[in-house]
Ligand SMILES: Nc1ncnc2c1ncn2[C@@H]1O[C@H](COP(=O)(O)OP(=O)(O)OP(=O)(O)O)[C@@H](O)[C@H]1O
């Protein structure tokens with residue numbers, strides 16, 4: 001469904017992406033791996049139209065999206081959980097969620113409020129609180145729920161478990177596995193390789209703004225050299 | 234329990250102020266100070282202008298230093314229409330004859346429309362920028378307009394236009410200060426009610442979201458520019474209505490109404506009262522104009538004394554006087 005072909009992206013005059021290509025098929029969970037500063041977030045921002053792509057092509061269900069403003073990209077059915085805890089601190093939890101629900105561009109069967117709250121039950125008790133009254137983990141869950149409410153055909157998560165306590169991480173990984181079982185396509189960036197291996201189907205490894213390896217979970221699991229060299233494990 | 238008591242505190246504040254304002258003409262008569270009625274009409278009018286600025290400043294997070302442009306245009310609309318009505322000349326004579334008017338039912342909606350249209354133009358050009366650039370561009374447009382009216386000899390230029398009388402409204406005599414006061418109060422009340430609904434609506438949610446992060450809002454699928462523009466237009470239209478009222482109150486319009494210092498005063502009212510609260514700017518307008526009234530009895534350099542008060546409030550009460558009054562949990566909306 002998502003096809004990224006040879007994209008190049010610059011920040012000012014410094015080039016961040018040097019011809020990145022990747023694909024996500026419907027129903028797949030795909031990861032983007034790599035050490036700090038290798039261009040994972042930039043790739044995602046380029047897909048979402050948050051940074052300009054200077055060369056290459058991005059299509060989503062055969063529609064070219066790399067020239068669209070980001071709100072139109074989102075409306076094609078791409079839901080982003082951005083890096084950092086980017087919820088709206090001065091909106092209530094419920095408002096944060098409903099802001100997502102306002103643009104249901106994507107899937108046939110939308111998630112309902114009850115459904116998403118069932119996946120992330122912690123939030124159900126906090127609907128009236130303001131975003132800035134939540135713990136880090138709750139904020140992160142809220143960001144996921146907000147993206148889900150746009151009923152994305154493809155959910156994109158950038159470091160959704162970074163800096164969270166192990167128990168909270170588990171809840172998020174559990175939530176994602178529930179989503180996967182429902183057939184949700186997901187593109188995920190994370191540093192937690194073990195959890196990703198359980199969840200994902202395929203992986204892309206990035207190094208200095210380019211994809212240096214791609215393959216399935218089994219192949220990655222067996223490739224100690226690759227993991228040591230590019231992922232530092 | 235905590236939440237409840239704060240909810241009450243806000244409601245109590247709003248209801249008691251509303252009551253006070255409703256009874257004000259009576260109280261003024263009892264106190265033997267009838268001039269208070271026109272002072273408070275002025276407060277209500279500036280409150281409307283300030284609350285309208287709060288829509289873009291407090292909720293949209295856009296600091297505009299050109300809001301008086303809409304205020305002034307609203308006032309001039311009333312002034313120019315009245316001028317042609319009095320002189321019995323054509324406002325527009327070609328391709329069709331359009332006369333002036335002294336009817337509030339005509340002049341006020343036209344004032345709203347004209348200032349909303351102006352806001353659409355200024356907004357379309359300025360809302361692509363942010364921060365300092367946005368401040369400077371809105372300021373520049375307002376000053377351009379100021380100098381345009383200064384040079385407009387046909388309508389008095391620098392000296393402005395004097396109205397022959399206040400506008401007419403069916404069944405009312407706006408020349409009567411008490412009746413005019415209640416019209417201002419009703420319009421301010423209506424605006425606060427509608428604006429309150431607006432900021433709680435989906436539209437308001439998007440605007441408030443933009444203040445926090447426009448990019449985030451865009452990646453949720455919102456064409457944020459259009460939302461901000463509409464918000465700017467609504468705020469401009471409401472400021473235009475306030476301008477139409479001020480023209481009626483003082484029966485005089487001049488380019489000074491849209492000078493950048495006027496924009497700054499309206500901005501100060503919002504910050505002093507508490508931005509992002511709608512009611513705060515009303516409080517800010519009252520505090521500002523009352524202080525001006527009191528301090529200027531003693532010194533013509535009243536700003537010297539007002540300045541420090543202002544700085545203290547803005548520094549130590551992030552949500553202004555309204556925040557102090559109702560407690561911080563309840564300042565929202
Ligand atoms: N806004 C920006 N302006 C300039 N350079 C940037 C900007 N954002 C990222 N970069 C640079 O682009 C390169 C890729 O950064 P990117 O954020 O995509 O990496 P990442 O793989 O997501 O890293 P991390 O794991 O730390 O999130 C880095 O060298 C970074 O310094």
Ligand SMILES: [Mg+2]
Pocket residue numbers: 040041042083158159
């Ligand atoms: Mg990153």
